[in-house]
Amino acid sequence: xxxxxxxxxxxxxxxxxxxxxxxxxxxxxxxxxxxxxxxxxxxxxxxxxxxxxxxxxxxxxxxxxxxxxxxxxxxxxxxxxxxxxxxxxxxxxxxxxxxxxxxxxxxxxxxxxxxxxxxxxxxxxxxxxxxxxxxxxxxxxxxxxxxxxxxxxxxxxxxxxxxxxxxxxxxxxxxxxxxxxxxxxxxxxxxxxxxxxxxxxxxxxxxxxxxxxxxxxxxxxxxxxxxxxxxxxxxxxxxxxxxxxxxxxxxxxxxxxxxxxxxxxxxxxxxxxxxxxxxxxxxxxxxxxxxxxxxxxxxxxxxxxxxxxxxxxxxxxxxxxxxxxxxxxxxxxxxxxxxxxxxxxxxxxxxxxxxxxxxxxxxxxxxxxxxxxxxxxxxxxxxxxxxxxxxxxxxxxxxxxxxxxxxxxxxxxxxxxxxxxxxxxxxxxxxxxxxxxxxxxxxxxxxxxxxxxxxxxxxxxxxxxxxxxxxxxxxxxxxxxxxxxxxxxxxxxxxxxxxxxxxxxxxxxxxxxxxxxxxxxxxxxxxxxxxxxxxxxxxxxxxxxxxxxxxxxxxxxxx
Numbered sequence: 001x002x003x004x005x006x007x008x009x010x011x012x013x014x015x016x017x018x019x020x021x022x023x024x025x026x027x028x029x030x031x032x033x034x035x036x037x038x039x040x041x042x043x044x045x046x047x048x049x050x051x052x053x054x055x056x057x058x059x060x061x062x063x064x065x066x067x068x069x070x071x072x073x074x075x076x077x078x079x080x081x082x083x084x085x086x087x088x089x090x091x092x093x094x095x096x097x098x099x100x101x102x103x104x105x106x107x108x109x110x111x112x113x114x115x116x117x118x119x120x121x122x123x124x125x126x127x128x129x130x131x132x133x134x135x136x137x138x139x140x141x142x143x144x145x146x147x148x149x150x151x152x153x154x155x156x157x158x159x160x161x162x163x164x165x166x167x168x169x170x171x172x173x174x175x176x177x178x179x180x181x182x183x184x185x186x187x188x189x190x191x192x193x194x195x196x197x198x199x200x201x202x203x204x205x206x207x208x209x210x211x212x213x214x215x216x217x218x219x220x221x222x223x224x225x226x227x228x229x230x231x232x233x234x235x236x237x238x239x240x241x242x243x244x245x246x247x248x249x250x251x252x253x254x255x256x257x258x259x260x261x262x263x264x265x266x267x268x269x270x271x272x273x274x275x276x277x278x279x280x281x282x283x284x285x286x287x288x289x290x291x292x293x294x295x296x297x298x299x300x301x302x303x304x305x306x307x308x309x310x311x312x313x314x315x316x317x318x319x320x321x322x323x324x325x326x327x328x329x330x331x332x333x334x335x336x337x338x339x340x341x342x343x344x345x346x347x348x349x350x351x352x353x354x355x356x357x358x359x360x361x362x363x364x365x366x367x368x369x370x371x372x373x374x375x376x377x378x379x380x381x382x383x384x385x386x387x388x389x390x391x392x393x394x395x396x397x398x399x400x401x402x403x404x405x406x407x408x409x410x411x412x413x414x415x416x417x418x419x420x421x422x423x424x425x426x427x428x429x430x431x432x433x434x435x436x437x438x439x440x441x442x443x444x445x446x447x448x449x450x451x452x453x454x455x456x457x458x459x460x461x462x463x464x465x466x467x468x469x470x471x472x473x474x475x476x477x478x479x480x481x482x483x484x485x486x487x488x489x490x491x492x493x494x495x496x497x498x499x500x501x502x503x504x505x506x507x508x509x510x511x512x513x514x515x516x517x518x519x520x521x522x523x524x525x526x527x528x529x530x531x532x533x534x535x536x537x538x539x540x541x542x543x544x545x546x547x548x549x550x551x552x553x554x555x556x557x558x559x
Contacts, residue, residue, distance in 0.1 A: 023107040024516055025092050026411060031114050032089025033404075037481060039081035039121065040397070044474045046074040051435075055467040057455050067452040068136035069128075075139025076124055076158070080165040083258045083392065085117045086400050088172040091200045091261065093411055094403075095176055097507035098194040100185030100525070102517045105178040109171055116168035123161030130154035140247050143450060145232050145240040146225065155225060163218050166211045173204035173211075180204075185506060187525030191285075194505040194528070195278065196403075198285055199264025202292040203257040209296065210253035217246030244303060252299040256321065259391060260288060262399020263328050266352045269406055270332045272501050273349040275341075277529060279334035287324035287331075294321040301370055302379060318370040322363050329359055346501070347418040351402035354425040358394025358432050365390055365440055382451070383443025386436040393473070394432040401428070401480055408488060409496030413513045416487045424479035431473025438462035438469070504529040 050070050053061040062070065092110055096103055104110050127134045130153040137143050137155075146155040180193070180201050193201070221243055223229045230236035232243055271278045278284060298318030300309045332352075336343055343349055365387040372378055401424075409415050441462045447454060454463065487493030499508040508531045510519050523534040 022516075023111045025096050025104045025107065025110060026514070028107075028110045028114050029089040029091070029093025030411070032085045032092065032117065035114070035117055035121065036082045036084075036086035036089060039077045040086075040477060041481070043074050043078035043082060044477060046070045046077070048470055048474055050074070051467045051470040053453065054451075054463045056464065057457065057460055058453055060453075062452070064452050065133070065136055068138070068450070069134040071450070072135050072138055073124075073128070076162070079139060079255075079258075079392075080162055081117065081121050081124065083396055084165060084169050084254075085114075087200075087203065087258055087261050087396075088113065088169065088176075090400060090403055090407075091176050091204075092172070094407055094507065095179055095197050095200055096183070097410070097510070097514060097518060098197045098505050099180065099183055100188060100506045100509075100519060100522045101179060101183040102519065104175055105183055106175050109175050113168045113172045113175070116164050116171070120161045120164035120168065123157045123164065127154040127157045127161070130157055138450065140244075140251060141221070142240075142244050142247060145243050146221070156222070159218050159222050159225075163215060166215050166218070169207050170211050170215075173207040176200055176204045177208065185522050185525055188506075188530075191282065192525065192528040193285075195267035195281070195284065196261065196264035199260045199267070199288055202288050203260045206253050206257040206260070206292050206295055210250045210257070213246055214250035214254075217243055217250070220246070241303070245299075248302040249296075249299045252302055252318075253295040255388065255392060255396075256291065256295040258396040259325070259399075260292065262355065262395050262402075263288065263325065265399045265403040265406065266332060266355055267328065268505070269348045269352040269402065270335050270343070272503050273343040273346060273352075274336045274339045275344075275502075276335055276339045277504075279331045279338060281331075281528060284328050284331045287327040291321050291324040291328075294324065297321075298370070315370055319367055322367055325359075326363055329356065329363075332356065347416060347421040348402060348406035348501070350418075350422055350425050351398070351405050354429045355395060355398040355402055357429055358390060358398055361433070361437070362387065362390035362394055380449060381443035382439040382447045382449050385449050386439030386443060389436045389439075390432060393436070394429075398428060398432075404484070406501070407507070408484075408493075409500045410507055410512050410514070412488045413496050414488050414491060414493035415496055415500065416483050416493060420479060420483045424476050424483065427472055427476030427479060431469050431471075431476050434469025435466050435473050436469070438466040442466075499531065502532075502535065504532045506530055509534065 050062065050067055053059050053067060092104065092113075132154065135141065135146065135154045135158055137146055141155070141158065180197055184193070220229075220231050224232045224238070230238045232238050232240050234240060267278055267284060294317065298314055298321060300311070300314030301318040303309045303314075345353075365383075369378065369383055369387045378384070405416050405421055439462075442459045443449070445456075445458065447456075447459055496512040498510065498512050500512070501508070505528075506519075506522065506525075507514075509523055523530050527533055
């Protein structure tokens with residue numbers, strides 16, 4: 001597809017961005033990813049510190065208040081400054097390429113989104129230096145609800161930081177949905193939309209409906225904190241559950257919304273390396289859409305224990321969402337099984353298999369938690385921490401790593417090191433299992449999720465294993481970042497061809513890395529696998545046989 005004069009004008013006007021390399025969607029996406037991984041490191045270090053305190057009974061590495069402050073920072077950084085900007089950034093970089101579009105629908109809005117996350121980071125970091133110290137209320141700011149007189153200026157900074165992250169997420173979701181709905185290549189119908197782009201559409205729709213509820217809650221929190229509205233003060237006729245309910249509505253849906261793109265990533269990887277179309281693709285698309293709808297129906301399970309909440313109803317709805325997610329997982333397995341030939345175990349497929357094992361453990365853990373919301377395995381126990389972290393770390397975070405192994409050759413023209421990737425995958429999977437499965441055990445035995453220390457000897461072994469797992473998980477993330485720095489930043493990675501994996505979707509129809517306008521021309525889209533169709537039409541091998549000989553220039557570059 002040749003770019004028009006109008007497109008060239010738009011792109012030339014986008015090149016004024018500071019530090020972002022213009023408003024090109026690939027540069028903005030990379031900026032968001034870099035910011036996100038900075039806070040993944042920060043959140044991981046904080047987790048290692050407070051997990052150290054729980055390695056043995058009655059350790060005093062941290063006093064009670066600093067421990068809760070670090071716990072608040074860990075949750076706020078990991079979700080609002082890692083998971084949200086990471087998935088928005090990866091989607092910014094990949095979605096236009098998968099759609100055959102020259103850019104995002106609103107490129108300047110994408111740059112604003114990135115800088116709003118930077119502003120959010122500044123305010124959240126600033127809470128550490130506020131009067132009376134950082135908040136101790138947890139990432140949901142509800143332990144206790146910070147009504148007037150509690151938390152000092154730190155709560156104000158937290159509200160501003162989370163508010164900016166929320167606005168950035170809404171703007172990113174609007175941009176991505178508009179791009180997916182309005183800028184698809186000719187012939188690329190919604191039914192043919194790549195699975196990652198489809199998952200991003202579902203996730204963006206969830207964010208677009210859930211995040212404004214958080215913003216409304218933040219406004220209530222600010223007004224109550226500063227203007228004496230007493231909406232949340234029980235002794236003045238208010239109800240603290242107003243904030244808790246608004247936050248739970250947002251958080252439950254938003255946490256699932258960070259999982260959906262990970263399912264989309266693996267739905268791209270399995271067919272490519274199995275050399276087969278995704279089994280029952282339309283069913284997988286429907287399952288993702290159904291999961292997005294159900295993400296709004298289970299929030300009441302997070303308010304377990306409140307007599308005003310119809311617990312049976314929310315138990316059922318919160319378990320129902322696991323069905324469509326499991327169905328997507330089954331389509332991956334069927335894709336490989338029906339091929340009757342082992343998939344090519346290249347770096348992205350190795351990461352996808354690691355994610356599959358984590359998801360296989362996370363789903364039953366979530367099911368038990370939702371079924372026993374008020375018991376030892378319920379929402380106030382360490383079981384909650386273990387189950388949700390298996391999902392958010394073992395699936396949502398792991399999905400980002402898998403996606404970068406798959407798309408790094410396209411975005412930056414360099415492969416990530418496969419050997420280091422295999423070692424990192426083992427460290428991440430082992431870390432997730434060792435860090436979070438023991439929390440299910442101590443949770444079932446009655447350990448509270450906000451416990452800052454413990455005295456029961458029966459919890460010692462499980463907590464020690466969980467601490468070792470946290471260190472192993474941190475080592476896995478460090479190996480991944482080392483891989484990115486050496487392979488991409490220092491340009492030691494193998495130089496990529498335009499279509500190194502023999503992919504199916506349109507991003508593999510342009511150069512690696514793509515030009516500013518993404519495509520000089522596009523193949524005709526007649527199915528959900530246009531690049532596969534193009535190879536077949538040109539008579540190239542698509543059955544997994546030996547690849548063609550690389551060009552002398554590529555051999556020389558890799559040497």
